[in-house]
Amino acid sequence: xxxxxxxxxxxxxxxxxxxxxxxxxxxxxxxxxxxxxxxxxxxxxxxxxxxxxxxxxxxxxxxxxxxxxxxxxxxxxxxxxxxxxxxxxxxxxxxxxxxxxxxxxxxxxxxxxxxxxxxxxxxxxxxxxxxxxxxxxxxxxxxxxxxxxxxxxxxxxxxxxxxxxxxxxxxxxxxxxxxxxxxxxxxxxxxxxxxxxxxxxxxxxxxxxxxxxxxxxxxxxxxxxxxxxxxxxxxxxxxxxxxxxxxxxxxxxxxxxxxxxxxxx
Amino acid sequence: xxxxxxxxxxxxxxxxxxxxxxxxxxxxxxxxxxxxxxxxxxxxxxxxxxxxxxxxxxxxxxxxxxxxxxxxxxxxxxxxxxxxxxxxxxxxxxxxxxxxxxxxxxxxxxxxxxxxxxxxxxxxxxxxxxxxxxxxxxxxxxxxxxxxxxxxxxxxxxxxxxxxxxxxxxxxxxxxxxxxxxxxxxxxxxxxxxxxxxxxxxxxxxxxxxxxxxxxxxxxxxxxxxxxxxxxxxxxxxxxxxxxxxxxxxxxxxxxxxxxxxxxxxxxxxxxxxxxxxxxxxxxxxxxxxxxxxxxxxxxxxxxxxxxxxxxxxxxxxxxxxxxxxxxxxxxxxxxxxxxxxxxxxxxxxxxxxxxxxxxxxxxxxxxxxxxxxxxxxxxx
Amino acid sequence: xxxxxxxxxxxxxxxxxxxxxxxxxxxxxxxxxxxxxxxxxxxxxxxxxxxxxxxxxxxxxxxxxxxxxxxxxxxxxxxxxxxxxxxxxxxxxxxxxxxxxxxxxxxxxxxxxxxxxxxxxxxxxxxxxxxxxxxxxxxxxxxxxxxxxxxxxxxxxxxxxxxxxxxxxxxxxxxxxxxxxxxxxxxxxxxxxxxxxxxxxxxxxxxxxxxxxxxxxxxxxxxxxxxxxxxxxxxxxxxxxxxxxxxxxxxxxxxxxxxxxxxxxxxxxxxxxxxxxxxxx
Ligand SMILES: Nc1ncnc2c1ncn2[C@@H]1O[C@H](COP(=O)(O)OP(=O)(O)O)[C@@H](O)[C@H]1O
Ligand SMILES: Nc1ncnc2c1ncn2[C@@H]1O[C@H](COP(=O)(O)OP(=O)(O)O)[C@@H](O)[C@H]1O
Ligand SMILES: [Mg+2]
Ligand SMILES: [Mg+2]
Numbered sequence: 001x002x003x004x005x006x007x008x009x010x011x012x013x014x015x016x017x018x019x020x021x022x023x024x025x026x027x028x029x030x031x032x033x034x035x036x037x038x039x040x041x042x043x044x045x046x047x048x049x050x051x052x053x054x055x056x057x058x059x060x061x062x063x064x065x066x067x068x069x070x071x072x073x074x075x076x077x078x079x080x081x082x083x084x085x086x087x088x089x090x091x092x093x094x095x096x097x098x099x100x101x102x103x104x105x106x107x108x109x110x111x112x113x114x115x116x117x118x119x120x121x122x123x124x125x126x127x128x129x130x131x132x133x134x135x136x137x138x139x140x141x142x143x144x145x146x147x148x149x150x151x152x153x154x155x156x157x158x159x160x161x162x163x164x165x166x167x168x169x170x171x172x173x174x175x176x177x178x179x180x181x182x183x184x185x186x187x188x189x190x191x192x193x194x195x196x197x198x199x200x201x202x203x204x205x206x207x208x209x210x211x212x213x214x215x216x217x218x219x220x221x222x223x224x225x226x227x228x229x230x231x232x233x234x235x236x237x238x239x240x241x242x243x244x245x246x247x248x249x250x251x252x253x254x255x256x257x258x259x260x261x262x263x264x265x
Numbered sequence: 266x267x268x269x270x271x272x273x274x275x276x277x278x279x280x281x282x283x284x285x286x287x288x289x290x291x292x293x294x295x296x297x298x299x300x301x302x303x304x305x306x307x308x309x310x311x312x313x314x315x316x317x318x319x320x321x322x323x324x325x326x327x328x329x330x331x332x333x334x335x336x337x338x339x340x341x342x343x344x345x346x347x348x349x350x351x352x353x354x355x356x357x358x359x360x361x362x363x364x365x366x367x368x369x370x371x372x373x374x375x376x377x378x379x380x381x382x383x384x385x386x387x388x389x390x391x392x393x394x395x396x397x398x399x400x401x402x403x404x405x406x407x408x409x410x411x412x413x414x415x416x417x418x419x420x421x422x423x424x425x426x427x428x429x430x431x432x433x434x435x436x437x438x439x440x441x442x443x444x445x446x447x448x449x450x451x452x453x454x455x456x457x458x459x460x461x462x463x464x465x466x467x468x469x470x471x472x473x474x475x476x477x478x479x480x481x482x483x484x485x486x487x488x489x490x491x492x493x494x495x496x497x498x499x500x501x502x503x504x505x506x507x508x509x510x511x512x513x514x515x516x517x518x519x520x521x522x523x524x525x526x527x528x529x530x531x532x533x534x535x536x537x538x539x540x541x542x543x544x545x546x547x548x549x550x551x552x553x554x555x556x557x558x559x560x561x562x563x564x565x566x567x568x569x570x571x572x573x574x575x576x577x578x579x580x581x582x583x584x585x586x587x588x589x590x591x592x593x594x595x596x597x598x599x600x601x602x603x604x605x606x607x608x609x610x611x612x613x614x615x616x617x618x619x620x621x622x623x624x625x626x627x628x629x630x631x632x633x634x635x636x637x638x639x640x641x642x643x644x645x646x
Numbered sequence: 647x648x649x650x651x652x653x654x655x656x657x658x659x660x661x662x663x664x665x666x667x668x669x670x671x672x673x674x675x676x677x678x679x680x681x682x683x684x685x686x687x688x689x690x691x692x693x694x695x696x697x698x699x700x701x702x703x704x705x706x707x708x709x710x711x712x713x714x715x716x717x718x719x720x721x722x723x724x725x726x727x728x729x730x731x732x733x734x735x736x737x738x739x740x741x742x743x744x745x746x747x748x749x750x751x752x753x754x755x756x757x758x759x760x761x762x763x764x765x766x767x768x769x770x771x772x773x774x775x776x777x778x779x780x781x782x783x784x785x786x787x788x789x790x791x792x793x794x795x796x797x798x799x800x801x802x803x804x805x806x807x808x809x810x811x812x813x814x815x816x817x818x819x820x821x822x823x824x825x826x827x828x829x830x831x832x833x834x835x836x837x838x839x840x841x842x843x844x845x846x847x848x849x850x851x852x853x854x855x856x857x858x859x860x861x862x863x864x865x866x867x868x869x870x871x872x873x874x875x876x877x878x879x880x881x882x883x884x885x886x887x888x889x890x891x892x893x894x895x896x897x898x899x900x901x902x903x904x905x906x907x908x909x910x911x912x913x914x915x916x917x918x919x920x921x922x923x924x925x926x927x
Contacts, residue, residue, distance in 0.1 A: 002806055013825070038829020072520040081521070085828040085855060087520035087774065090511050094579075101511040105523040107504050124503035125496050131503060161701060163655045164773050164851070165726035165884075176501065176566055187828070190855045191773075193884045193923055220857050224702060261859035639702060 001063060003028040003182060009058035010042070010236075011048055018044045020057070020238040026231075030210055031215045033225045033246075036235035037259050041084050041216045046184050050075050053108070055062055065168070076105065078183030083171040083188060085218070089159045092133070095170055096155040099142035100135075104173045109134050145173045149203070164191035168186050169200075176207065183207070184216045189224050197221055201228050222260065226250065228238075234259065267468075271312040278304035287638050305487070309480040316479045318595030319403045320551065322588045323486045324544050328564075329571045329583035330497055331540025336569070338501060338579030339533035340513030341391060344399050345406025346568055349538040351413050351560040353379040353545025358423050358555060361432045368432065368550060374491075374645070376539045376547035383538025387531040406562060414557040421555075428553035433480030434485050435551070445474040482551050493540060497580055500536070509533050570615065575624045576629025585630050589613065624646065676774070690749070691716040691846050691878040692737065697746035699729075699736050706732040709746070709903045714846070714895075716751075719872050719879045721889040721910065723923050724899035729881040731773055733899065734848045738764045738770035740883030750846065764793045766826070767845035771852065773882075777834050779824035783815050786823055786834055801841075808837040811867050828855045836864070840871075846878045847871075853885050861885065865892050886923040890914050 002025040011019040018041040019112045021205045026032050034042050049060060050073045060067040062078055070078065075138045086256050090098050100107070109130035110119035121188050149169055168191050175183055188204075201224050202203055219225050225232065225246070232249045234242040234256040242249055249255055277351020309316045332346050357375035360366045365503055366374070390401045422428070449470060455461045464632055473480070476640035500506050511519040513524045519526055549555055567590065593615065626633045674796040692714040699707040714720045724730050735741040737748055739760035739886045747756045755763050778786050787808060791801050808814040812833040818826060828882065836852055849868075853861040869892045871877050883889035890896050896913040906913070913919050 005376075035857075038833075038855075038860055039827040043655040043827060050521060052520070071525075072517075073523050073525045076521060076523040084518065086831070088515040090514035090518065092514055093510055097507060097510070101507045101519070101524070102522050104504065104508055104511075121500075121505060124505065125499050127499050135503065163731065164854075165612070174522070182799075187855050189725070191851060191884060193723075193886065195922060196726060220855065220861070222858060259857055259859055261862045 002026055003063060004216070005059075005061040006049075007059040007061075008156075009045075009048060009060065011044055011053060011057045012056045017238050018046065019235075022235070022238075022240050024233060024240075025172040026214060026216060028181075028214050029208065029212060030230050031204065031217065031228050033229035033232045034216060034218045034235065035220070035222075035225060035232060035249075037237075039237075041238040042235055043186055046082055046186055046218070049184065050080065053135075055251065075179055076180070079179075080184070081175035081178045081180035081182070082184040083168075083175050083186055084191075085186040086162075087166055087167055087171060089171060089174070091158070091160040094156050095151075095159055095162075096139065096142055097147070098159055098170060098174055099145065099155075099177050100138050102177045103138045103141065105178075107134050107138050141177060145177045148176075149173050165196060168192065176211075176213075180213060180254060182214045182216070184218075186218045187220065188217065189219055189221045197224050200224070204228050222250075271315075273313050274304075274307075275315070278308065283634075286634055287641065289638075289642060297494060299397070309476075309483045310469075310473065313476050313480075314484050314496065314543070315596070316476060318591055320482050320486055320590075321595075322472040322508050322591035323483070323593060324547050325549075325568065325571065326584045326587035327490055327493055327540050328542040328568050329587045330493065330580055331544070332568050333537075333572050333580070333583040334497065334501070334509070334540070334577065335533050335537035336572060337582075338506060339509040339530065340535060341530060342395075342399050343402040343534075343537070343565075344569070345402040345404070345409075345562075345565055346541055347410035347560045347562065347564040348402075348406045349383055349411055349541035350381050350545040350548065350564065351557075352382055352538075353542030354388060354549040354555055354559070355413065355417050355421055355545075356542065357546035358428060358432075358549045361550075362421060362428075368434065368437075372543060372546040376543040379533040379542025379545070380539035383541075384531050384535035387534030388527075391527070391530040391534060395505070401402075403562075406565060410557055410560060410562075413560060417555055428555065430553075433550050433553055434482045434547070437485070438477055438481040442474065442477045445470065447478060449474055450470050474572045486547055487549075489543065492586075493543065494580055497540075501580070505529070505532060505536075528589065538622050567615070572629075573619060574626075574629060576631030579629075582631040589630065590618075593618065672915070689716045690714060691718075691751060692880065693735070693749040693779070694733070695747050695749070697733070697736055697748065698743050698744045699732055699741055701732075701741075706902055707736065707743075709902055710896045710902070711746075712904055712907055714878060714880050716878055717876045718894040719868065719871070719881060719892055721886070721893040721896040722880065722882045722899060723886050723896060723913075723919075725922075727901075728899040729902040730899055731850055732902075734770055734772075734850050734880070734882060738768060738848060739773075740770070761793070764842065767842075768848070769841040769842050769844035770848040771835050771838045771844070771850060773850035773854065777823035777826070777831050780822055782822055783821050783826070783834055784819045786838055787815075787841050790838035793843045804841050806844065808840055810836055811840070829857060829860060832856055833860075844877065846880070848880045848882075850882045851884060852881070853883060853888070861888065865889075868892060886919075887914065895902070 004024065004026040006022060006024040009019055009022040010017065022045065022209075034045065036042055042051065048055050048068065049062075051067065051070055055068070061081060063180065065078060066074070067078075090101060093101070097118050108116060108120050109123040110116050110127070112119060143152065143155065146155060150171065151166070151169060151173065154166070159170060162170070168188060172185065172188055175185070189200055192200060204215060204217070205228055208215055217225070217229065229246055232243065232246055234249060234252075235242060241254050241258060242252045244252075250260075278301065281297050281301040285294060285301050287293045288297060317641065328350060330344065335341050335343055335471065351376045356378045357371045360371035360374055361368060386405060390405065393401050452464070452467060452470075456463055501509075506617075507526045508519065508529045509532075511522070511524055512529055516526055548559065552559070571586030571590050572583055573586070574589055575584065576582025622629070690713040694713070695711050697707050697710040698705065708783070710729070710733060722730050722733060732741060736743050739755065739758060743756055747754050749755065750763070750766055750768055755766070778789065780791070784805065787805050788801060793805055796804060814830060815833055815837055818830060823831065823834065830854055832852065836849070839847060839849070852864055854870075856864065865888055868879060868881070870878055881889050881893065890910045890913055893910040896908065896910050898902055898919065906919070908916075
């Protein structure tokens with residue numbers, strides 16, 4: 001059984017069909033890429049899976065659960081995390097606080113069922129030891145992730161002042177810290193230079209190998225896509241035009257025509 | 266002579282606050298903090314004529330902290346915040362008058378009650394965004410204003426719309442007032458009948474006796490404010506505060522991380538209503554005269570202006586803004602325009618202040634102070 | 647990683663004559679244009695002289711000096727956080743330099759407000775596509791032309807030109823900025839910059855988030871724009887090899903300092919540059 005299964009997905013905005021009958025199956029433990037020209041519907045697909053958009057038609061299953069039953073804020077409980085193409089960081093917070101927000105569900109000083117939320121609130125209000133303990137754990141967790149991404153030292157800076165590429169990495173860190181089963185990254189390499197892209201490729205592989213996280217990556221950098229992904233879906237104008245192993249897709253005439261462009265030299 | 270001393274004293278106090286804020290070295294900072302603390306304790310005895318105005322500023326500070334949680338931290342606007350101020354005032358009045366609960370318990374319950382009202386009203390209202398939210402909260406204000414005018418006033422207070430003396434905060438020290446008055450009259454007796462000379466402390470005791478109610482209020486409100494600041498600070502630094510900031514900065518990202526934004530917007534509304542409720546309750550138990558004019562729209566707008574001038578999304582900003590406005594209102598304006606006209610010109614000047622602040626210190630006084638602090642440390646290094 | 651970088655730094659320090667490079671930028675600007683014509687390297691559109699820039703206490707630029715000859719395409723390369731965006735911000739007046747000056751066609755512009763710099767024909771398309779989220783594509787474009795006072799007919803012409811470069815935008819002309827796909831927003835940001843018919847165009851990572859075909863098109867377009875109109879272009883790009891291929895000159899920034907500058911072909915062949923920025927092996 002696939003981890004994510006999409007059947008006949010259609011997403012329309014008024015007259016525009018952003019996704020047109022898409023089928024997709026993602027097996028656990030794989031790295032899958034989603035590519036296609038700008039405006040093909042890739043980010044829209046992420047928004048459908050994470051329930052930000054109500055799909056026009058079609059079925060979405062994650063781990064055999066019907067995603068359509070869930071609200072956007074419940075998606076994370078299923079183990080789905082994502083990053084955004086246009087950076088949706090909390091700009092007025094520090095890097096550390098961004099990573100603490102990501103542990104929102106985990107930070108719960110009082111775990112009593114039912115009234116735990118309210119008791120936690122009072123514990124927070126008076127900074128009781130229970131609060132101090134979980135806050136400290138959350139901070140340690142955040143520092144650990146920053147270490148993993150080689151970002152230590154910037155934890156107390158406001159994210160808005162950081163260079164674009166670094167902010168992209170913080171979005172990755174923020175998604176990772178939620179310990180997802182399935183991670184969807186929207187153009188993670190944008191704003192990184194060639195060397196940094198290579199390092200990112202290695203990191204993404206490590207995330208899959210060491211943390212066992214299944215990855216779905218939207219990316220335009222073909223060398224990165226080719227080097228990390230095991231399977232590729234190609235969308236163009238909302239329609240799936242090809243899918244398959246990287247080597248197959250790379251040589252597919254339709255993909256070259258719509259997306260890659262002819263090689264010059 | 267006394268005005269001279271109190272002016273010097275006041276300026277020194279402000280200097281202490283400023284230095285305690287700006288200094289970096291822990292030992293120096295502690296010294297100035299202690300001096301500022303001493304200023305707070307001595308203030309009502311030396312600047313007695315200011316106490317009433319400052320009491321109002323303290324209440325406004327509570328209101329402003331609450332609204333700032335909603336506006337600055339959660340990014341949701343409310344133009345009708347005085348409505349919650351009224352709700353708090355009426356709940357507390359009803360509790361002491363009709364349920365005969367003790368004063369402080371009813372203030373606390375008024376806060377909680379108002380928070381619940383805010384939380385529930387938040388549900389329909391907070392679906393809206395931006396200007397629509399502004400208009401809806403304005404509507405809320407009109408609703409409650411009329412409710413007070415036509416119904417609550419009569420139901421809670423009967424015909425008089427007055428809070429009996431026993432339910433006022435100042436009543437707590439009534440016995441001290443009596444004994445002070447007694448000793449004053451015995452002094453009077455000695456001076457007038459026995460012909461003794463007036464002791465040097467006579468005037469001092471006289472003013473204190475006249476203002477003991479206000480001085481009591483000052484200390485009580487101050488303690489409540491400190492408690493509320495402590496709570497706000499902790500809330501804003503932990504889970505709830507972070508969730509509010511998150512939904513302000515990016516709703517979609519907050520949702521993806523599991524923040525139920527609908528509930529947290531309600532919580533923001535509830536929290537800020539809690540502060541407004543407490544402020545309203547204190548207002549009820551200090552002035553005692555409660556009719557719809559106490560909760561005019563201008564109060565909502567003034568609180569908004571305080572936050573903007575003081576510094577959005579910071580607790581210090583809310584407090585500084587409240588004091589800035591109140592001092593301007595009570596002391597500076599009457600000083601410039603002798604009586605009568607001052608009232609009219611007052612609001613004009615306040616409007617002007619907001620405009621100037623938006624132009625010159627767009628992020629508020631607190632940020633300006635922070636900037637100064639950075640500059641100072643830069644120079645040293 | 648950090649060690650490797652400083653290694654590169656030293657290597658460059660040895661091979662490059664620092665003083666001439668840093669102080670007199672025009673010296674290294676004598677080179678043939680791509681199509682054979684000589685670029686007049688003495689005629690600088692932009693000249694930066696010993697720029698220092700700070701964010702609060704953090705120094706982002708240290709004595710940055712370089713020149714952009716009129717009619718040339720110049721690439722500014724460097725790792726994340728090197729100060730590329732800051733350099734562009736200083737030029738367009740968004741960030742004030744603490745020291746040094748910037749000359750635009752021989753006139754100092756460091757103390758001039760950003761709007762006035764725009765009026766002198768310099769447009770900065772910032773990174774991360776800042777389009778007006780609530781306005782439609784066409785309205786966004788129109789705003790781009792306000793600084794130069796075009797009448798309705800001229801404006802319509804400018805819009806048409808942008809649409810011929812980006813047909814996708816024409817399809818989406820009435821959609822609001824917010825709901826455009828990321829790539830479409832990037833096109834809109836560049837298109838809006840072109841609306842003012844600038845003499846000097848600063849582009850901060852124009853290929854960010856664009857599909858390979860479009861990236862090719864954009865670089866092609868920049869080359870044509872430069873050739874046909876003689877527009878001077880200062881380009882910041884992560885996609886260094888593509889950028890250098892269409893550029894006449896390149897400069898390399900490292901932690902706020904210019905560490906290298908040369909003809910684009912020379913940089914393309916440089917081993918250190920290959921290793922650090924071109925993804926060479
Ligand atoms: N909320 C929306 N309303 C209208 N059109 C939208 C909306 N969201 C996306 N679109 C359109 O749908 C198409 C697909 O967008 P998107 O998924 O962002 O593309 P990409 O594949 O580049 O990520 C684009 O043409 C975009 O303009
Ligand atoms: N608004 C800001 N406030 C504080 N520091 C900043 C700000 N913008 C950039 N910086 C810092 O300045 C340095 C250079 O940044 P930037 O010019 O954006 O780099 P690049 O564009 O080369 O990636 C970085 O260290 C970055 O953190
Ligand atoms: Mg996209
Ligand atoms: Mg940059």
